[in-house]
Amino acid sequence: MPATTLAWRPLNVAIVGGGIGGLAAAVALRREGHACTIYERRSAAGEVGASLSCAANGARWLKAWDVDTAAGKPVTLLKLTMREWQSGDVRAEYDLKGYKSEWGCEYAMYHRQDMHAMLLDAATSPDGAGPPAKLLTGYTLVSLDAAAGSASFANGEHISADMIIGSDGIPPALRSALGIVPDSRPAPQTCYRCNVSREEVEALGLAWANDPAIQFWGGYPGVPGLSQIVMSPCAGGEILSFYCFMPTEQSNHHEEGFTWGEAAIDDLLAGQYATLDPRVVTLLRASIERRPWVLFVHQPYPFWSQGRATLLGDAAHPMMPHQSQGACQALEDAAALGLIFSRKHAEAGLTTDIVKGLALYEQVRKPRATKVQDASARALEDLNERIGFSSLAPNEPAGRKDKLTVAEMNRYDMAADIDERVAALLQAAAA
Numbered sequence: 001m002p003a004t005t006l007a008w009r010p011l012n013v014a015i016v017g018g019g020i021g022g023l024a025a026a027v028a029l030r031r032e033g034h035a036c037t038i039y040e041r042r043s044a045a046g047e048v049g050a051s052l053s054c055a056a057n058g059a060r061w062l063k064a065w066d067v068d069t070a071a072g073k074p075v076t077l078l079k080l081t082m083r084e085w086q087s088g089d090v091r092a093e094y095d096l097k098g099y100k101s102e103w104g105c106e107y108a109m110y111h112r113q114d115m116h117a118m119l120l121d122a123a124t125s126p127d128g129a130g131p132p133a134k135l136l137t138g139y140t141l142v143s144l145d146a147a148a149g150s151a152s153f154a155n156g157e158h159i160s161a162d163m164i165i166g167s168d169g170i171p172p173a174l175r176s177a178l179g180i181v182p183d184s185r186p187a188p189q190t191c192y193r194c195n196v197s198r199e200e201v202e203a204l205g206l207a208w209a210n211d212p213a214i215q216f217w218g219g220y221p222g223v224p225g226l227s228q229i230v231m232s233p234c235a236g237g238e239i240l241s242f243y244c245f246m247p248t249e250q251s252n253h254h255e256e257g258f259t260w261g262e263a264a265i266d267d268l269l270a271g272q273y274a275t276l277d278p279r280v281v282t283l284l285r286a287s288i289e290r291r292p293w294v295l296f297v298h299q300p301y302p303f304w305s306q307g308r309a310t311l312l313g314d315a316a317h318p319m320m321p322h323q324s325q326g327a328c329q330a331l332e333d334a335a336a337l338g339l340i341f342s343r344k345h346a347e348a349g350l351t352t353d354i355v356k357g358l359a360l361y362e363q364v365r366k367p368r369a370t371k372v373q374d375a376s377a378r379a380l381e382d383l384n385e386r387i388g389f390s391s392l393a394p395n396e397p398a399g400r401k402d403k404l405t406v407a408e409m410n411r412y413d414m415a416a417d418i419d420e421r422v423a424a425l426l427q428a429a430a431a
């Protein structure tokens with residue numbers, strides 16, 4: 001195959017934000033021959049110390065991109081366990097043992113820093129397909145001209161590019177620069193995350209807590225209000241990671257997003273936590289890196305793209321963490337961009353008509369990401385809505401279309417969807 005065809009050209013892509021979504025976009029696009037530069041505001045692109053599960057709909061892209069996932073020290077999840085808040089008795093269980101044979105990839109739990117590192121390597125390593133992406137740190141976006149494809153940063157630098165991807169998370173500067181005013185409000189739950197080492201768990205005589213599972217206490221209606229614990233091992237089983245949710249009115253932290261400042265243990269063990277399974281309280285008392293993660297519920301944005309600029313990941317579809325899908329959806333966004341601007345679809349001329357390519361990206365990705373966003377808000381109220389547990393509900397009203405299931409998430413063939421849409425574009429152009 002020639003390096004370029006008449007209707008395809010390598011793009012100069014600016015990616016604003018070097019988190020999981022931005023790095024994934026760089027991986028997907030470099031593999032298609034595009035030159036990517038990642039502009040990250042932090043002095044060293046880094047990640048939070050917490051777990052992140054990657055379901056098959058995200059994992060399949062890591063596999064397709066030859067990402068060295070073993071380097072990310074995944075823990076293969078074998079079940080989801082829902083427990084009673086006070087006693088810890090098992091209330092429901094979703095078995096994941098046949099998951100890989102059914103869906104082609106494991107349901108893996110990573111430490112966020114490990115996942116970030118493996119994506120950074122895949123994006124910037126001189127090995128691998130396509131030109132390695134460049135990572136520039138200390139770049140905070142301050143303004144954007146979407147029509148011209150140019151941007152300015154707080155350090156005084158100005159850049160121009162064929163395409164600008166806003167993967168700057170929450171709250172995103174690029175979204176504001178596109179003129180999108182979010183319809184958002186504080187979530188009824190606030191999250192604190194913290195970690196306990198494997199040795200500490202074993203020293204406390206609670207080794208069962210290291211099981212390869214996501215375990216949940218609370219989160220279902222009524223019992224016990226909106227308090228909820230989500231616990232899982234990561235980093236090859238060396239770290240037990242907790243997400244601790246509590247009613248927002250009970251929290252002392254209110255600024256949207258992740259905060260690096262340490263929270264006191266008493267911030268955590270207030271209110272309903274006084275009645276929590278004492279084994280979990282013991283673990284939380286032994287935890288380190290207790291930091292707040294303040295959640296806002298966002299309604300879907302009216303659009304994602306304008307001119308040569310588009311949004312990706314949390315910047316496009318911030319969602320509650322209760323379906324464990326935010327990062328997976330960012331991986332799907334990245335994969336869609338790689339497929340749309342690929343040589344395979346050269347004849348559609350999307351690399352020469354970026355606006356058309358980004359319109360296709362939004363058509364492909366917005367409905368699905370919005371559905372996951374909606375379902376994530378519902379799962380905040382009721383854990384039975386969570387992918388996995390949602391398949392256990394016995395008395396479902398027939399014909400419910402909003403419920404998310406493992407099958408729906410993993411059966412979707414985005415490459416085939418894009419093939420069909422490109423074929424329709426070509427047909428329309430020929431007519």
Ligand SMILES: Cc1cc2nc3c(=O)[nH]c(=O)nc-3n(C[C@H](O)[C@H](O)[C@H](O)COP(=O)(O)OP(=O)(O)OC[C@H]3O[C@@H](n4cnc5c(N)ncnc54)[C@H](O)[C@@H]3O)c2cc1C
Pocket residue numbers: 016017018019020021022039040041042045046051052053054139140141142167168169170171172173174191193243293312313314315321324325326327328329330
């Ligand atoms: C409690 C919790 C648990 C979660 N668990 C899971 C899970 O198990 N599975 C899952 O799939 N998802 C999970 N998620 C969601 C997932 O973390 C996010 O969806 C994902 O990290 C989004 O990646 P991103 O690249 O869009 O944003 P981010 O990872 O936030 O990256 C944004 C980057 O942009 C940079 N930046 C910001 N502003 C600027 C600027 N002006 N200029 C330049 N750079 C900028 C930031 O420094 C950062 O590096 C969870 C989320 C939460 C809150």
